[in-house]
Amino acid sequence: MNMKLPNFNVKDLMREAGSTISTQVSRVVQLTEEKLNLTSDKTELDSHFEALIERGEATKNLTEKIVKDTEALLVPNPGNRVEDFIFEKIEKKKPQRLSNIEYLGLDLIEAGGTFGPDGSYGAALIKTGQTEQRLGQVERDFIANTGMCFIQPLRKFLDGEMRTITKEKGILETKRLDLDACKSRVRKARSMIGQQAKDGVSPEQMLEQAERELRVAQSEFDRQAEITKLLLEGVGSTQATHLRYLHAFVESQVRYFSQCNKIMNELQKELSSLGGDGPKYEVMCVDDEIDSNRNDIQTEPLNYQRARVLCSYDAKDNLELNLIANEVIFVAECTPLNSDYMHGKQGLLKGLVPKAFLEIMDD
The missing domain is CATH 2.30.30.40 (SH3 Domains)
Known part of the structure; x- marks a missing residue:
């Protein structure tokens, strides 16, 4: 079987590669000159556009901080967070690890069995250990609920909408650099009017070519600016959605602390029934002492x-x-x-x- 190989023109490929490298170098030079204030030819965006970009950057940076801080709240051990991240990236199930409070519960139960479950201290250790395990399960549910109703939606926003905006902003910056380069070539061509032709090309022809390239670059820049602006304007509307995620997170926290308080009150009563000396100080329960007059709250x-x-x-x-x-x-x-x-x-x-x-x- 005769297989026809594609006809590669090595010279053309090298020419294209050289042109691409030259363009990239020119853009780096432009950015460096702008950073050092060596040029005043930079195309500026209008104030509204600049404000949209600043708001978009603030939204991205602060949302990333909120996600990071919430993850640290739920999983304080940074090593565990890194491990969870790796398992998530390779799409494997996260390891089922016990929390510190669950380890405490196991040790309390073991101690109670060793000291004797028939004695007051041994029985109290076992009951306390079982309660710590219940708290561990409640904490596990809280972590799962918060991840589903708060962290995951915010991550989806960052990985989807904000990543698209970042990409389009990068394209806009490239189009802006190309536009400024075309403007510079037009100015240079105009300054050469009246001089002799170079390499068989007259200054008038060079100006015509440069102006044609400028019109194309301006059109591409304007189109990309419109795309980027529309995306940035949509960032503001996401706050209402993120507010609902925040409500869900707070509700999950309220439920978690309420369950913890109920479980510990039950344990306190059980320990009292075992006898022995209780605490010498008054224990204030949140539900009984704080906001006791708020009878208007509906369940x-x-x-x-x-x-x-x-x-x-x-x-x-x-x-x-x-x-x-x-x-x-x-x-x-x-x-x-x-x-x-x-x-x-x-x-x-x-x-x-x-x-x-x-x-x-x-x-």
Whole structure:
């Protein structure tokens, strides 16, 4: 079988490579001159565009900090965070490791068994160890919920929208450098008008060529600037979405600390029933002593029903949920009853939803 090989022109390939390298070097020189204030030919963006770029950079940098700090809160051990990151990148299941509080629980249980579970101290050690293990499971659930409702969405924003914006900004900067280089060539060609032709090309021809290249460069720059501006203008609208993620994170924290407080109060009662001397100081329970007069706080309704969303709805404020047509959510009557709204659950997100947009599915 005769296989026809592609016809490579080595000279053409070398010429293209040389041209690419020359262009890259020219851009580096331009950037260096701008950094050193050796040129005043830089094309400036309008103030609105500059403000959009600054806001975009601030959004990216601060969101990265929030994600990093939240991850450090959930997994304090930096070695474990690095290990989790590696397993995530190679798409393998993360190792199931015990937390410090779970290790404490195991050691307390072992000590209680050794000292004798029939004695007050041994029994108290075992009960405390079992409680520490319960706290460890609650902590594990909190970490998983926070990762799903807060960290993952913010990461998706950084890896998706912000990465695209960064890429388009880089292209815009390249187009800007090319545009400035074309402007410089036009100025140089105009300064040569009236001189003799060089290499058979008259100054007028050089000017015509340079102006043609300038028009193309200006068009490409304007088009890329419009693309980048549209993307940057969309960054502001993401704050409403990120606010919902923040609400979900705070709610997860509230639930976690509430569960921990309940578990420890139960342990305290169990230890009291075992006898022995209790603490010589008064223990203040958060739920009993802080904000005890806030009787107007409503508990979350338990009688949820499924409901189908009839048509899409944009939340008017932070108390409401955004709805998408035909999605199924859980709803319950508000307390006290409200003729216009219901209490809705959308995954980990919760808020008010208008009744007129719902069709109850559970009778």
